[in-house]
Amino acid sequence: MxxxxxxxxxxxxxxxxxxxxxxxxxxxxxxxxxxxxxxxxxxERKLTVFPSRGLIHDRHERLLVTNTPVYDLMVVPREVRPFDTTAFCQLIGI
Structure with missing residues (x-):
């Protein structure tokens, strides 16, 4: 070759x-x-970050509005087994 x-x-x-x-x-x-x-x-990783909205002051720098965290609790009735509602309310502070 x-x-x-x-x-x-x-x-x-x-x-x-x-x-x-x-x-x-x-x-x-x-x-x-x-x-x-x-x-x-x-x-990929999904992460939800909830930002604070900030404080609101008037023109004299007095605090008008502050942030208070609020949470929603949702329950799907057909996916929940029977439980003690009184104990549950005490647990979450209602």
Whole structure:
């Protein structure tokens, strides 16, 4: 085998490996969505941050409004087992 034939064999081998690599990347990114879900689990995190609204002062720097945290408690009746409502109200301070 002379030098020119070896060069074409080497170029063909490199192109074949590159084609297989590109095909595998296409398969992972487009066809197989299992990796997409894995990437989303790793890179995304949902965190809710509630900012304070700030204090309101009048023109003489007297405090007019302050922040008071308020919470909502919601219950889905069909998803709750029977419980002692008096003890529950004492627990949450009602």
């Amino acid at each position: 002379d030098l020119d034939e070896r060069r074409w064999v080497l170029i063909g081998g490199v192109l074949l490996v590159a084609f297989i690599f590109i095909l595998r990347l296409f398969w992972i990114q487009v066809v197989d969505d299992r990796w997409k879900a894995e990437a989303a689990n790793i890179s």
